[in-house]
Amino acid sequence: MKKKIYIFLILALVLMLAVTGCKKKEEPQGEPNIPPVEQPVEEAEEEEKISIMESFAEILDSGATSDIAKFVEENIPKMGQLEASSMIDGLEKALTEGIGPLRDEINNMDGIDKLRDLMGNDRFLSGENISKIEDENLKKKVEEAVKSHYKLMADGMQVEPVVDYRSLLKYEPKLTEEWKEYLDLMATDSDSPPFAEDTFLISFEELGKRIINVESYMNRYISGPRQEILLESYESKLTAFMKGLPNTPIAAYDDNILFENVYRAYESFSANEGFVSTGFVHDYMIALRDNGMKVDNRMLAKADQYIEEAVRVMREFK
Numbered sequence: 001m002k003k004k005i006y007i008f009l010i011l012a013l014v015l016m017l018a019v020t021g022c023k024k025k026e027e028p029q030g031e032p033n034i035p036p037v038e039q040p041v042e043e044a045e046e047e048e049k050i051s052i053m054e055s056f057a058e059i060l061d062s063g064a065t066s067d068i069a070k071f072v073e074e075n076i077p078k079m080g081q082l083e084a085s086s087m088i089d090g091l092e093k094a095l096t097e098g099i100g101p102l103r104d105e106i107n108n109m110d111g112i113d114k115l116r117d118l119m120g121n122d123r124f125l126s127g128e129n130i131s132k133i134e135d136e137n138l139k140k141k142v143e144e145a146v147k148s149h150y151k152l153m154a155d156g157m158q159v160e161p162v163v164d165y166r167s168l169l170k171y172e173p174k175l176t177e178e179w180k181e182y183l184d185l186m187a188t189d190s191d192s193p194p195f196a197e198d199t200f201l202i203s204f205e206e207l208g209k210r211i212i213n214v215e216s217y218m219n220r221y222i223s224g225p226r227q228e229i230l231l232e233s234y235e236s237k238l239t240a241f242m243k244g245l246p247n248t249p250i251a252a253y254d255d256n257i258l259f260e261n262v263y264r265a266y267e268s269f270s271a272n273e274g275f276v277s278t279g280f281v282h283d284y285m286i287a288l289r290d291n292g293m294k295v296d297n298r299m300l301a302k303a304d305q306y307i308e309e310a311v312r313v314m315r316e317f318k
Contacts, residue, residue: 041078049079052083055071060090065098066145066147068090068091068148069147069149072171076088079174082176085178088168091149091168103160106141106152111142112158112159116158119154125152125159146164150164151164155196155197162190165186165187166190182226185214189210198245199247199248200248204241204265205265205268207237208269211269212275214230214233214234215234215277218230218314234311235311238277238311239307241281242284242303242306242307256294257294258293258295263288267285270285276310276313280306280307
């Protein structure tokens with residue numbers, strides 16, 4: 001009997017050792033795979049900055065928009081705030097001036113219809129749709145445009161190049177506060193245009209907020225480099241806000257009575273005190289009330305007067 005017990009114990013021990021031996025040894029853990037921290041580019045010495053800015057001035061005079069964008073991308077990390085902001089100033093001007101030529105180039109490639117078909121109901125040409133462009137020359141041109149801070153927007157049956165201000169905000173850490181806020185202001189409209197084809201693309205309330213944002217910026221940066229451009233934006237937004245657009249009227253077609261949602265937008269807008277635009281809209285709202293909320297020719301003429309005076313005040317007293 002004892003002999004059987006011994007045999008059983010030996011067999012159990014052998015089995016235990018066999019199972020233990022089959023277990024895979026754990027690999028020793030090495031150092032965790034931490035990606036290297038990208039070090040900021042060291043700012044250039046003054047002499048190098050001067051040389052870079054001289055080269056930038058030359059390329060602005062003779063270079064293509066894509067070359068200017070590439071130069072900024074390569075050199076802006078080495079510059080201080082003032083030089084970097086000056087570069088964005090020059091780049092934005094070049095991009096704006098290059099819109100017409102870019103549109104013509106795409107049109108000459110018979111690209112408008114091809115791109116419009118790809119876009120469908122989308123407002124902008126997406127990266128996914130760019131990859132689907134079959135015409136290699138057209139695809140290369142579009143990719144170059146996107147890399148140069150453009151994007152392509154549907155405008156009816158046309159395709160319109162616009163400056164992609166959101167992409168310019170990648171340089172925000174190198175810019176002055178004035179330029180950061182300007183690019184952010186412009187990016188709001190380039191990401192979500194307020195209107196197109198005589199139609200509102202945003203609500204009246206949102207348009208009111210954008211008018212106040214433009215006026216607020218102009219009040220804080222009186223001598224800013226883009227006052228005239230912003231004043232044009234201010235006037236077009238205020239005109240649409242107070243008079244509506246052909247495809248988005250502010251009053252009913254049959255009786256010209258102001259829509260309730262527009263009146264509420266005027267009330268909300270007028271509650272923001274201390275702005276030129278809100279004061280005139282408040283006066284306009286009172287005039288409409290006194291006119292039985294009817295938007296007739298007399299009221300539209302009064303709106304024109306208020307808009308003209310608001311723009312004059314913003315231009316002359318800033």
